[in-house]
Amino acid sequence: GNSVTQMEGPVTLSEEAFLTINCTYTATGYPSLFWYVQYPGEGLQLLLKATKADDKGSNKGFEATYRKETTSFHLEKGSVQVSDSAVYFCALSGNTPLVFGKGTRLSVIA
Amino acid sequence: GAVVSQHPSRVICKSGTSVKIECRSLDFQATTMFWYRQFPKKSLMLMATSNEGSKATYEQGVEKDKFLINHASLTLSTLTVTSAHPEDSSFYICSATLTGTSGYNEQFFGPGTRLTVL
Numbered sequence: 001g002n003s004v005t006q007m008e009g010p011v012t013l014s015e016e017a018f019l020t021i022n023c024t025y026t027a028t029g030y031p032s033l034f035w036y037v038q039y040p041g042e043g044l045q046l047l048l049k050a051t052k053a054d055d056k057g058s059n060k061g062f063e064a065t066y067r068k069e070t071t072s073f074h075l076e077k078g079s080v081q082v083s084d085s086a087v088y089f090c091a092l093s094g095n096t097p098l099v100f101g102k103g104t105r106l107s108v109i110a
Numbered sequence: 111g112a113v114v115s116q117h118p119s120r121v122i123c124k125s126g127t128s129v130k131i132e133c134r135s136l137d138f139q140a141t142t143m144f145w146y147r148q149f150p151k152k153s154l155m156l157m158a159t160s161n162e163g164s165k166a167t168y169e170q171g172v173e174k175d176k177f178l179i180n181h182a183s184l185t186l187s188t189l190t191v192t193s194a195h196p197e198d199s200s201f202y203i204c205s206a207t208l209t210g211t212s213g214y215n216e217q218f219f220g221p222g223t224r225l226t227v228l
Contacts, residue, residue: 044205046218046219101153102153
């Protein structure tokens, strides 16, 4: 079945550091890939998505490229801010419902 | 944009009582909604798929008699936790599926409901 594996946290970075959170997936067919963010005490918000191979999703300085050859969708940001502290979930959908990774907690310190 | 609300956002109840959580799509109709449960520092676990006008489809290991789901309209699904116990304490999140003009489905999530059973 479909599954998502993402790097386990927590990840602690200083402000303005470069961020990478790895995500790989196993799926049949051609799934859509997503990154969701969950701020403390809140629900999930879609951060970015890519619906086909080689697509790059981007939002708020975050980027992820759908790599079919490596079955990956790594999340990157060039310069993190304290306000980026949250839990990030990688997810895929070959068809609804979504399959989530376990989440990676990011803490950014000033 | 597509907005999904949940009510209540927090609820504290005594063991043995029942709690109803509402999930509403505010500006679109959703034939399919999903209910997830999130344990502390864990990922989301899909509990059930709620289909408007038909019975919900439960994931393996989820007690359908304990977690009653009713999708009465295209904008409302409810989850009732019956005879709640402390182990039911969790963060419950719903999502609603919006089908775009291209036929692509996207899920929009509610803000979640934190249930604490004493």
